[in-house]
Amino acid sequence: MKQSRRCGQVLLVVIVCGVIVCGLTALAADKEHGTLVRDAALYVTPGSTSEKIGRVERGRDLIVLEHIELAATAAEQTSVAEKAPWFKVFVTLPQGTAVREMTGWLPALGVVTFSTPNGDRIIYGEAVDSENQAEQRGGRKGAADDAMRLYYRVGDLFPNSPLAAEATWRSADIRWQLEKNQIRSRPSQRDLSPDARGHVDEQWMKEIIKRYPHTRWADLAAYDMIDNRLCGEWKGLAACPEKESDIYERYAREHAQSPKAAEALYYAAWRQAVLADIYRINSDGTRSALARKKARALAQEIASMPTDGDWQPRAAVLIFKLERNIPLYGPGPE
Amino acid sequence: MTTLKHRTHPGLLTALLLVAAAAFAAGPEKEHATPIRETNLSASPDANAEKLMPLERGRDLIVLDRSTPAGGQAWLKVAVPPVASGDKTGRPSTDTQKQKEEMTGWVPATVAVAASTMNADLIIYGEAVNSENEAEQRRGRRSAAEDALRLYQRVAEFFPTSSVGGEALWRHADIRWQLDRARSKGPADEQLLQAVIKKYPGTKWADLAAFDLLDNKMCPAWNGLAECPQKESLAYEQYAREHPQSSKFAEALYNAAWRQAVIADIFRGNAQRASSTAAHDRALALAQEVTSQLSPDWKTRAGDLIYKLQQNIPVYGVQQ
Secondary structure, three states, X not given: OHHHHHHHHHHHHHHHHHXXXXXXXXXXXXXXXXXXXXXXXXXXXXXXXXXXXXXXXXXXXXXXXXXXXXXXXXXXXXXXXXXXXXXXXXXXXXXXXXXXXXXXXXXXXXXXXXXXXXXXHHHHHHHHHHHHHHXXXXXXXXXXXXXXXXXXXXXXXXXXXXXXXXXXXXXXXHHHHHHHHHHHOOHHHHXXXXXXXXXXXXXXXXXXXXXXXXXXXXXXXXXXXXXXXXXXXXXXXXXXXXXXXXXXXXXXXXOOOOOOHHHHHHHHHHHHHHHHHHHHHOOOHHHHHHXXXXXXXXXXXXXXXXXXXXXXXXHHHHHHHHHOOOOOOOOOOO | OOOOOOOOOHHHHHHHHHHHHHHHHHOOOOEEEEEOOOEEEEOOOOOOOOEEEEEOOOOOEEEEEEEOOOOOXXXXXXXXXXXXXXXXXXXXXXXXXXXXXXXXXXXXXXXEEEOOOOOHHHHHHHHHHHHHHHHHOOOOOOOHHHHHHHHHXXXXXXXXXXXXXXXXXXXXXXXXXXXXXXXXXXXXOOHHHHHHHHHOOOOHHHHHHHHHHHHHHOOOOOOOOOHHHHHHHHHHHHHHHHOOOOOOHHHHHHHHHHHHHHHHHHHHHOOOHHHHHHHHHHHHHHHHHHHOOOXXXXXXXXXXXXXXHHOOOOOOOOOO
């Protein structure tokens, strides 16, 4: 009896909480979402003279709660931002390792919402701009993260845009490269096997494959995910290059239309050539000959592929080295 | 009846004989080769022979003789010309720098690709790509960029009419350009890029070389003045007008538009409203032109610029 009353109370709390969450979600869903294409300060009240409570970077998700037109004073007329309306927004900002949900005001300048004409192109263009900044030597700090968020927002705010798939893929790829660099920069990670080493989170790549199956984006996502299965160091043993060659070859067979198919086949061939050297050093003539034969066959396959770019000349030099027994792995010059 | 007489001028005959004799004395043109792997120049065709000097990938070798000792590996006797002081091949190694005269010695035939080797153009080009790729890796081989530089140069020299000849010369010039720019603050040497334009006029490589050359027209800093971005904007627009087929067309036009937007901000900051409006309108017109291009990245970047111009969001200076 007592237990059943407790159950009833718990049920009531769950229902009330559910109603509140649903209400908030519905409220958020009703509200207009947007993002920034330039950094902006978040203020307690509308107007740049009020107290700043945070900084919102490009690409953060904003929920626009309220609009206001400021009655601009003569002095304020000089500021472009002051002439524009102000938005009350709800935003989630990172603080150290935690996140903080904040509500505040920012100038509407630079806010792009799903009702902005050509909003998808504007955000995508700013993402390309940020990605470009990230690649410059003296580029803006945090530009890669900006690009990652902005690309994500294109797919998030404009799922039906023709740019959505490419943007979502680019966002996932930037995230992947950043995380991979972080993991690989740890010296302790290099010696570990792929199973023991830290993995890049596959969630975003799997999402691409699920959302855009059998497209070039799914092919590219599957290719990135190979990174998680590669060894850090081979240590002169055949096991790793053997496994990696199989992985690359399987990718090339399963994704024949992928822009990465020739590259994958080249890496499969190159690893077979390395295996031939490893087996030769270990005086295992039979296996060495088999690996050499396999390397040649794979490299020759690239020559017959309809591919532009550098993979065919790279395959040609690999075949040449195999024919002349020039080692690819091990000691340098004779 | 008309008799046709074949008459030969005695002076001409003498001249022809002299030319033939000179050609015979010079012998047939020597074959060139290049190593696709780091190796050594040896005093004799023997793996244990004295090493005269190291040979990097892409060094020019003139084949003088071939030798295959019984049961051993094949060797090439080669002459290695010194790297001339004005050579743009790349930073030579210390040993190479010491080489003042042509050296003669032996190299293992396995690592040298002769011009007569089947698919030699693709093989040397492929090794150049490998080296370029190495140079881009964080832990890539030291001096890989210089290797790529030399290997691309060899493709362009040995096989100027190959399908990869133009691309190789362009890549050679571009790597040299990027290395020069990274190493010195002054204007980079234009010689190699000008050679690409001269040798392959009206091609994509000439367009790309001309785009690289714009770097020399850029100011090191604008210092908040309109003069430099104005000059740069004109340089980019002129490039776009003169190279409408270039793969850099949209980029050049976008760069011209973006600089006009910057100029609008600079003039606005100086309270020069009329000049600011003129630059603003010019930026808009140029950016609109980019949006009609096929390249999605430049198209969307232009769209973003147009939005900022329409909203009067500053693109230059201190942001709020």
